[in-house]
Amino acid sequence: MTFRSCNAAMRYRTIDGTCNNLHKPRDGSFKDTLLRLVPNAYEDGKSLPRFNGFDGYLLPSAGEISQKVLTNVSEPALTSLTNLHQVFGQFLAHDIVLTKTMKTSSGGNYKCCKDTGIDETLGLRGEPCYPIKWPNPVGDHGCGNFVRTVGEIDCKSHIREPINFLTAFVDGSGVYGSTKDESHSLRSFVGGKLTKSAHDLLPARGNPHDKSNCILFTENDFCFDAGKLTISAHALLPARSNPDDKSNCILFTDNDFCFDAGDKRVNEVSGLTALHIVFMRYHNLIAQQLSTMNPSLDDEILFQETRRIIVAIIQKITYHEYLPLLIGPAAMSQYGLTEPYSYNPNISPGIFSSFSAAAFRYGHSSVPNKWTNGNSRLPLGVMFQRPYYIQIANGTGYDHTMKGMLIDSSQEVDLEFNKAFQVDLFNTDAFAGNTLAAINIQRGRDFGLPSYNTFREACGLPRLNSFDNGSAQFNRLQMVYSHVDDVDLYIGGLSEDPVTDGIVGPTFACIIGQQFNNLKFGDRFWFENAQSSGFSQGQMNAIRNLTFSRVICDTAKIERIPTFAFLHENNSTNILVECSDNTETPPSMNIIRKLEPQKEDETMSYKFLRATDFEYVKLYFLYHQCYYSSVDVHKSQQNKGFIIHFLIIEDEATSKVYI
Ligand code: HEM
Numbered sequence: 041m042t043f044r045s046c047n048a049a050m051r052y053r054t055i056d057g058t059c060n061n062l063h064k065p066r067d068g069s070f071k072d073t074l075l076r077l078v079p080n081a082y083e084d085g086k087s088l089p090r091f092n093g094f095d096g097y098l099l100p101s102a103g104e105i106s107q108k109v110l111t112n113v114s115e116p117a118l119t120s121l122t123n124l125h126q127v128f129g130q131f132l133a134h135d136i137v138l139t140k141t142m143k144t145s146s147g148g149n150y151k152c153c154k155d156t157g158i159d160e161t162l163g164l165r166g167e168p169c170y171p172i173k174w175p176n177p178v179g180d181h182g183c184g185n186f187v188r189t190v191g192e193i194d195c196k197s198h199i200r201e202p203i204n205f206l207t208a209f210v211d212g213s214g215v216y217g218s219t220k221d222e223s224h225s226l227r228s229f230v231g232g233k234l235t236k237s238a239h240d241l242l243p244a245r246g247n248p249h250d251k252s253n254c255i256l257f258t259e260n261d262f263c264f265d266a267g268k269l270t271i272s273a274h275a276l277l278p279a280r281s282n283p284d285d286k287s288n289c290i291l292f293t294d295n296d297f298c299f300d301a302g303d304k305r306v307n308e309v310s311g312l313t314a315l316h317i318v319f320m321r322y323h324n325l326i327a328q329q330l331s332t333m334n335p336s337l338d339d340e341i342l343f344q345e346t347r348r349i350i351v352a353i354i355q356k357i358t359y360h361e362y363l364p365l366l367i368g369p370a371a372m373s374q375y376g377l378t379e380p381y382s383y384n385p386n387i388s389p390g391i392f393s394s395f396s397a398a399a400f401r402y403g404h405s406s407v408p409n410k411w412t413n414g415n416s417r418l419p420l421g422v423m424f425q426r427p428y429y430i431q432i433a434n435g436t437g438y439d440h441t442m443k444g445m446l447i448d449s450s451q452e453v454d455l456e457f458n459k460a461f462q463v464d465l466f467n468t469d470a471f472a473g474n475t476l477a478a479i480n481i482q483r484g485r486d487f488g489l490p491s492y493n494t495f496r497e498a499c500g501l502p503r504l505n506s507f508d509n510g511s512a513q514f515n516r517l518q519m520v521y522s523h524v525d526d527v528d529l530y531i532g533g534l535s536e537d538p539v540t541d542g543i544v545g546p547t548f549a550c551i552i553g554q555q556f557n558n559l560k561f562g563d564r565f566w567f568e569n570a571q572s573s574g575f576s577q578g579q580m581n582a583i584r585n586l587t588f589s590r591v592i593c594d595t596a597k598i599e600r601i602p603t604f605a606f607l608h609e610n611n612s613t614n615i616l617v618e619c620s621d622n623t624e625t626p627p628s629m630n631i632i633r634k635l636e637p638q639k640e641d642e643t644m645s646y647k648f649l650r651a652t653d654f655e656y657v658k659l660y661f662l663y664h665q666c667y668y669s670s671v672d673v674h675k676s677q678q679n680k681g682f683i684i685h686f687l688i689i690e691d692e693a694t695s696k697v698y699i
Pocket residue numbers: 126127128129130133137138139140308309395396397400401402403404407470476479480483
């Protein structure tokens with residue numbers, strides 16, 4: 041076997057995030073494990089979900105908490121943040137974290153509630169099933185299907201950690217994918233652009249297998265479709281390569297189709313889909329300008345240079361526009377997010393399990409129940425997972441969705457959820473006889489998250505010793521919890537009053553603040569790292585000056601927009617600006633003008649191997665100095681639905697193996 045080392049001089053970040061950290065090349069990459077901010081609270085300290093409360097009684101079921109403590113709203117309130125703020129949060133979440141649930145040995149879905157009823161203790165017996173009990177049955181038998189997350193078991197400590205199926209870095213995974221195959225399936229391989237439908241041509245047929253009256257010459261050409269979604273002004277994302285794949289996507293008519301993007305949750309809600317389209321279109325716009333300016337550049341260089349600019353723009357919007365409104369200026373400064381960038385190779389850029397299963401799910405409480413789309417206000421339960429609402433009227437559904445997100449408001453982060461999440465979607469495939477909030481609580485226990493008070497303490501906040509010590513919302517929790525130390529992080533976090541000029545409470549602000557600190561200072565390719573990003577000071581300033589509003593103006597048919605798109609307009613600090621009123625057209629020219637792309641010697645100077653092979657398994661155990669029969673362990677873990685995977689990179693010079 042020959043493996044090659046990471047190339048320190050690499051000009052572009054790898055698509056799967058490996059080799060960002062040269063000493064720990066797997067850190068933050070596709071299939072890295074989640075990290076702990078505080079040690080786990082698994083029932084056995086290793087892998088079984090948190091199950092028993094402080095006083096030895098069972099914790100209240102997630103279903104009971106949802107039914108007794110949470111309320112639902114059907115009519116959204118007006119707040120200062122536009123709905124775009126929470127949707128960008130979802131887009132960002134889908135850039136940095138995706139965990140998956142376990143599958144049966146034949147790759148099917150577990151049906152945990154079966155015919156007879158509920159057995160909550162399955163999870164405690166190490167089974168993939170960990171169903172949710174509903175005291176006032178809403179679905180059949182008062183049981184909600186819930187399957188545990190795919191985890192990696194450390195062979196020495198035997199501790200289980202969930203696996204992240206995206207790169208943790210803020211690097212546009214939702215636009216470009218987190219593997220080479222995904223990324224290739226999204227590219228046009230012409231002029232550095234993404235997606236065939238984004239050309240100045242007609243879109244591809246929704247069903248790529250339909251070759252009627254059309255003959256293809258190469259693997260790259262495709263049959264046009266007309267009369268449905270028309271030309272580039274309405275360029276949308278490509279259809280899934282397998283038209284029969286309807287996961288997380290519901291079709292209405294013969295003409296609509298499920299979109300594909302770097303993150304497969306793209307069809308979850310039309311606002312999210314629209315943001316995928318924004319960045320796909322902006323990519324193509326910049327690639328076009330870059331190619332006009334540098335006609336000799338080939339597709340690969342045009343693609344990588346453009347990707348680098350788009351990632352920089354996403355990082356800028358995240359840290360300069362989105363995060364300050366989420367965690368407030370004090371937490372921005374407390375967690376170092378306003379500090380000038382300098383790379384710290386000792387920071388692990390992975391995602392915290394408390395961030396994935398609790399803190400960043402704050403967004404579920406801020407999703408409104410009704411969404412403006414043209415002249416209609418669509419209930420979330422109706423438009424959920426339906427790309428139809430983007431595709432209608434020749435793709436102008438996209439423009440209406442974008443405008444709607446500027447009209448509607450993000451909802452407050454509290455114990456109140458929209459009616460769709462609490463009621464309407466209860467028996468859909470996605471919710472499987474649960475509310476989304478109940479799933480989140482159960483997921484926290486599945487991840488072995490310690491209780492809310494442990495996180496308060498870790499964040500330097502006083503523990504709450506009684507239900508009367510916290511907010512009015514916290515007081516309500518005694519309806520279900522028998523001890524204050526039992527409170528789940530998700531519920532405790534939501535019950536807090538928001539920080540000044542932010543929308544989450546101090547505990548979520550702490551977890552989110554530390555997470556985004558790691559994602560900035562642990563990212564060698566951060567856009568302000570002049571050494572690795574290759575941007576000049578002028579380009580960096582141009583990126584810092586670019587607003588999300590400008591990006592939206594350039595990618596949607598929209599006339600007027602607030603200067604800062606995450607806030608409703610006002611007459612002083614956030615005036616409405618005309619999209620046509622820009623000093624330069626298009627303004628991204630500032631960013632690319634000074635770019636002098638060079639040819640990359642070797643973009644893929646590393647090797648990724650998946651260990652289905654005995655050799656790699658042996659190597660893994662050798663590296664970790666584990667002495668038991670590796671192959672048996674590998675097989676038995678697989679039977680339980682776990683996946684052990686390996687990224688093996690051997691430094692040629694030192695023969696050191698990184699896993
Ligand atoms: C219509 C809007 C949304 C829907 C339907 C939705 C639905 C879901 C579902 C079904 C899950 C998986 C739950 C599980 O099995 O554990 C999930 C996970 C998650 N959601 Fe949402 N969500 C929405 C909006 C948001 C927003 C606005 C945010 C953040 C601002 C967000 C952040 C997350 C995070 C961080 C996860 C965990 C991801 C992972 O680690 O795998 N979601 N969401």
